[in-house]
Amino acid sequence: MSYRIAIPSYCRPVQLRDATLALLQKHSVPSELIDVFVSDAEQLAEYASILTAGTYGQLIVAVPGMGAVRSFMTAYYEEGQHIFYMDDDITDFLTLTDSSFNLCEFVEQAFSECVAKGLRLFGLYPVANRFFMKPVVTTDLRYIIGSVYGCVNDRSIRVTLDDGEDKERTCLYYLKYGGVLRYSWISPKTKYYRNPGGMQVTRTLDRQRASGLKLLEQFPMLLSRIDKKDGKIEHRFKDKR
Numbered sequence: 007m008s009y010r011i012a013i014p015s016y017c018r019p020v021q022l023r024d025a026t027l028a029l030l031q032k033h034s035v036p037s038e039l040i041d042v043f044v045s046d047a048e049q050l051a052e053y054a055s056i057l058t059a060g061t062y063g064q065l066i067v068a069v070p071g072m073g074a075v076r077s078f079m080t081a082y083y084e085e086g087q088h089i090f091y092m093d094d095d096i097t098d099f100l101t102l103t104d105s106s107f108n109l110c111e112f113v114e115q116a117f118s119e120c121v122a123k124g125l126r127l128f129g130l131y132p133v134a135n136r137f138f139m140k141p142v143v144t145t146d147l148r149y150i151i152g153s154v155y156g157c158v159n160d161r162s163i164r165v166t167l168d169d170g171e172d173k174e175r176t177c178l179y180y181l182k183y184g185g186v187l188r189y190s191w192i193s194p195k196t197k198y199y200r201n202p203g204g205m206q207v208t209r210t211l212d213r214q215r216a217s218g219l220k221l222l223e224q225f226p227m228l229l230s231r232i233d234k235k236d237g238k239i240e241h242r243f244k245d246k247r
Contacts, residue, residue, distance in 0.1 A: 009088035009117060009156075011035065014043045014068070014075045019056040022094040025196075027061045029096055033109035038063040043079060045070040072168040076152075076175075080161055087159040088117045096154060098195040100134040102141055112192070116156055119143075120187050127179035128187035129155040134195045145185040147228060147245045150176045154194040169217035173241060177225045180245075215239050 011030065015022050022042070030040060040062040044050050050067050057065075068078040083089055090113050101107050120128045129150030131139050152172030163178045165171040180186050218239025222229055227247045232240040 009039070009090055009113060010083065011040045011090050011092060012043065012079055012083075013040065013062075013092050013094055014072075014079065015053070015094035016045050016049070016070070016075075018094045019053045022053075023057050023061070026092050026094050026096045027057065029098060030092075030109075031061060035110060037061055040064075041066055043068040043075055043082075045075070073165050073171050074168075076171055077164040077166075080159060080164055083159045085159060085161050088156070089159055090156045091152070091154065092194075093153040093196065095196050096194050099130075100136065100139075100193045100195055102136060102139055102191040107192070113156060116187070116189065117158070120156070120158060123185070123187065125179075125183050125185050125187050126158040126160055127155065127175070127183070128157070128189070129176075130188070131190045131193040134193040139193060140190045142190050144188050144190065147176075147180050147243050148186060148188040148190075149173065149243050150179075150186050150188060151194075153196055167217045167220065169214045170221050170241075173221055173229070173243075174224070176243070177221075177228050180228070211237055 013022065013026055027040070037060055041064045042053065042057070042062050043066050044053055045068060047067055050065055053065055066082070068075045099107055099109070116128050120126065123145060125145065127150055132149060132151040150172060152175070157179070160179070160182070163175070163182065165174045165178070167174050176186060215237065218241070221241060222231055228245055229241040229243060232242055234240055
């Protein structure tokens, strides 16, 4: 196994222990492959006291902020390193089939397919709902959600946003490599925006709207605006060039 599993985490040591790390144990992922990134030395001490020894490889002090920690991790790993990113609140995976799902086999196969197609970013269907999922793998412009994704590390691509950094990454990789790989038959299970800790600690509507507008300005030919009733700005992905 030549890939690393990278988990950024903020104020969620118990959730990380009971969700993502427990899930990786369930799938027999070797703990030495798992890197956990925390925001500062204080968080490092807290996580070291709460996480179960032997369920992860390294605890690494990074920087606070979603965009900042993502860029930190990009710089931390070597160019071309295969990295499978997971958030700290992933409880399971949903697939379209009832057959046994092997995470290690899937990650290795996805990286092989990504490289074979000349791409560097792959992801899963964003919503754990079989009604919308499809038994297809696509390479055109599709949203690659940031909760679980894989990339062949490109150190020249750095995200800047705390909100919508996954949309920014999707567009940057799509523009540079001509496509992104998405598996629409599998989805991560988590409670988006509802779990305590994480980015909910600092996220505001004003910041979300500012990021939404910046994305539209940065990628006018790839994103269209969707105004939500709660005031948030969402986006539709379509290459209009």
